[in-house]
Amino acid sequence: MGKVYLVGAGPGDPELLTVKATRLLSRAGIVFHDSLVSREVLGLIARDAEVIDVGKRSGHKLLTQEEINSLLVSAAANHEIVVRLKGGDPLVFGRAGEEIEALRNAGVEFEIVPGITAALGAAAAAGISLTDRRAASQIVISTFSRGTEGASMDWGAITSTTTLALYMPGPDYAEVAHRLREGGLPDDLPCVIVSNATGVEQQIRWTSVARLGHEERLPAPALMIVGRVASQKLQEISKEFWRGEPSERQTRHTVVS
Numbered sequence: 001m002g003k004v005y006l007v008g009a010g011p012g013d014p015e016l017l018t019v020k021a022t023r024l025l026s027r028a029g030i031v032f033h034d035s036l037v038s039r040e041v042l043g044l045i046a047r048d049a050e051v052i053d054v055g056k057r058s059g060h061k062l063l064t065q066e067e068i069n070s071l072l073v074s075a076a077a078n079h080e081i082v083v084r085l086k087g088g089d090p091l092v093f094g095r096a097g098e099e100i101e102a103l104r105n106a107g108v109e110f111e112i113v114p115g116i117t118a119a120l121g122a123a124a125a126a127g128i129s130l131t132d133r134r135a136a137s138q139i140v141i142s143t144f145s146r147g148t149e150g151a152s153m154d155w156g157a158i159t160s161t162t163t164l165a166l167y168m169p170g171p172d173y174a175e176v177a178h179r180l181r182e183g184g185l186p187d188d189l190p191c192v193i194v195s196n197a198t199g200v201e202q203q204i205r206w207t208s209v210a211r212l213g214h215e216e217r218l219p220a221p222a223l224m225i226v227g228r229v230a231s232q233k234l235q236e237i238s239k240e241f242w243r244g245e246p247s248e249r250q251t252r253h254t255v256v257s
């Protein structure tokens with residue numbers, strides 16, 4: 001009986017893989033990967049390994065989650081090292097929970113190898129500190145699109161010093177902007193969209209909640225960092241924010257000085 005490694009592939013740049021991930025990729029007998037994983041990272045897999053793309057693209061599921069779960073279990077019977085390779089960190093929006101449960105239930109040994117999650121890759125790309133003490137006190141990692149079974153966003157967690165990392169924003173930025181406003185975020189709150197963070201096709205767009213709806217869509221994968229830290233002019237604007245009468249929705253967003 002082999003062992004299954006749930007491995008984080010990081011946001012794109014293969015040099016951001018952990019040493020452990022690199023070693024496992026070169027030794028695995030079989031690798032199941034998502035479509036998010038970059039070509040450069042896939043290039044590190046041993047030549048004689050079996051490589052299976054279990055990714056989902058534009059809503060087309062190649063395999064169901066249940067099918068992936070049972071593939072992992074049966075692969076462990078035939079290979080010493082089985083790698084389940086996921087973009088970013090395997091435990092952030094990666095459905096790893098279900099895979100872990102299936103492996104546990106089947107009595108298959110497993111180990112989790114963390115990776116750099118996209119929000120951290122995006123922050124590095126944009127050169128902003130997600131917890132800059134002049135403007136932020138917490139990071140909320142969230143998404144609007146988690147399918148029918150997913151919980152909706154908890155707006156109670158968002159304050160004026162929250163940095164919101166919004167994964168899977170989808171193609172409709174106007175809809176995202178609408179929901180951010182509905183959640184009580186002010187129009188002039190900065191937002192940075194990072195597409196293909198740390199990858200060769202990286203793009204960064206500096207915008208705001210008000211302007212977001214008019215921005216041209218950036219290629220997937222992309223995420224948004226919304227909050228006072230999401231600006232290249234943090235020092236100037238951190239003083240300017242939250243002036244004037246907050247609307248009823250914006251009462252949570254009072255100045256923290």
Ligand code: SAH
Pocket residue numbers: 011012036086087088089090091092093094116117118119121122166167168169194195196197198199221222223
């Ligand atoms: N487990 C992954 C997230 C999977 S959900 C992680 O920890 O990063 C997929 C979403 O992650 C994408 O829709 C996008 O919002 C974000 N994402 C993944 N890689 C990205 C990248 N290189 N640049 C920007 N966003 C990325």
